[in-house]
Amino acid sequence: RRFAMNTMAETGDIQPLLEVFHKEVIVRLGLLETMTFNEQTMKLMLLSYLSLSGAFYLMTEVESAQGYCDLLLGLRGDDPDAQYAWILEAKYVKSDQKKKALDTAIKKAFADGMAQIEKYTSDKRLIPMLTQGRDLKAGVLVFVGLKEVKYKAWEGTVEQADPLQV
Secondary structure (H helix, E strand, O other), X not given: OHHHHHHHHHHOOOHHXXXXXXXXXXXXXXXXXXXXXXXHHHHHHHHHHHHOOOOEEEEEEEEEOOEEEEEEEEEOOOOOOOOEEEEEEEEEXXXXXXXXXXXXHHHHHHHHHHHHHHHHOOXXXXXXXXXXXXXXXXXXXXXXXXXXXXXXEOOOOOOOOOOOXX
């Protein structure tokens, strides 16, 4: 877990986190838990898991640009190797749908999440606070039932403002 978090902070690669989170958390859940699962449950599980490492300063549901960001992973000032702060939007899609409906739901979840990230990254006060002048990564996590976690990176850019000027 610590390796996965450090990799996110230092190289901007989220894949190790997705793999270890799926292996250590998702696959251990039973059928009964899945009956009441939703986006909020998955997000809180991920937040709890992320908080165990201490690699990031974590925030959730922070008001930003007329919305509430699911997960903000701010850089801590005491790690000179950390280069990437993160904005993550978490979405949940029930996996018991027919293939065409499931594919449509996944595409919509990614589109909705990307639109939200566009709003959040326009917040001139949020970005300097998260990045401390370093880089930002962002993306959408779509939890497809308990079967898989899909990730799509945000491809936009942010203009870094001087934190002292904001």
